[in-house]
Amino acid sequence: xxxxxxxxxxxxxxxxxxxxxxxxxGFTFSTYGIHWVRQAPGKGLEWVAVxxxxxxxKYYADSVKGRFTISRDNSKNTLYLQMNSLRxxxxxxxxxxxxxRSLALDIWGQGTMVxxxx
Amino acid sequence: xxxxxxxxxxxxxxxxxxTISCTGTSSDVGGYNYxxxxxQHPGRAPKLIIYDVSNRPSGVxxxxxxxxxxxxxxxxxxxxxxxxxxxxxxxxxxxxxTRVFGGGTKLTVL
Numbered sequence: 001x002x003x004x005x006x007x008x009x010x011x012x013x014x015x016x017x018x019x020x021x022x023x024x025x026g027f028t029f030s031t032y033g034i035h036w037v038r039q040a041p042g043k044g045l046e047w048v049a050v051x052x053x054x055x056x057x058k059y060y061a062d063s064v065k066g067r068f069t070i071s072r073d074n075s076k077n078t079l080y081l082q083m084n085s086l087r088x089x090x091x092x093x094x095x096x097x098x099x100x101r102s103l104a105l106d107i108w109g110q111g112t113m114v115x116x117x118x
Numbered sequence: 119x120x121x122x123x124x125x126x127x128x129x130x131x132x133x134x135x136x137t138i139s140c141t142g143t144s145s146d147v148g149g150y151n152y153x154x155x156x157x158q159h160p161g162r163a164p165k166l167i168i169y170d171v172s173n174r175p176s177g178v179x180x181x182x183x184x185x186x187x188x189x190x191x192x193x194x195x196x197x198x199x200x201x202x203x204x205x206x207x208x209x210x211x212x213x214x215x216t217r218v219f220g221g222g223t224k225l226t227v228l
Contacts, residue, residue, distance in 0.1 A: 035217065044220070044222035045209075046219065047219055057215075059214065100166075102169045104169035105164075106169070108164055108165070
């Protein structure tokens with residue numbers, strides 16, 4: 001079935017780096033844009049970044065611009081989020097989500113938790 | 119990239135209808151018909167329930183409907199059921215080619 005599965009979360013100290021992965025299956029990964037969305041504990045959803053189907057276009061929220069990098073490997077059906085200079089306020093569940101043909105996020109992964117300690 | 123504005127909470131009794139508003143600007147909600155709504159139960163991933171302002175994905179109940187007027191979009195849930203109790207988020211495409219979410223609305227079914 002159509003599925004996205006995140007991995008790579010964990011506990012990391014402030015200032016360090018972490019790379020998240022999102023493995024896709026059940027659809028033609030290389031034809032869809034993919035987003036990262038995060039949710040801090042007890043808070044709402046915050047859009048983080050998006051990458052186009054071929055990786056040529058990338059856009060970021062101001063809160064992560066210059067620190068996070070979104071990328072993809074279509075040969076491996078995998079999306080990545082490289083997170084550098086992590087801050088306590090980056091603590092959240094990170095979801096990857098598929099960009100539908102109507103610019104909505106139609107398929108979501110189960111999320112991976114990132115905890116940044118001081 | 120300011121978040122869209124939603125009421126923090128709404129409530130209704132089973133069988134009633136409720137409406138959740140989502141207010142943005144001409145750079146997001148008012149500028150495009152790319153407003154979507156998501157339902158999130160505790161501990162679960164969000165689920166798309168409305169896209170392109172008023173369209174429902176396959177499998178989503180027709181009790182959910184969406185609309186838009188100017189810079190404000192709305193989600194209406196009719197015939198409230200206990201299973202509708204969840205958090206609801208609106209989202210919009212923006213002029214920056216990014217997305218923005220609302221702060222979320224907690225729906226309580228009394």
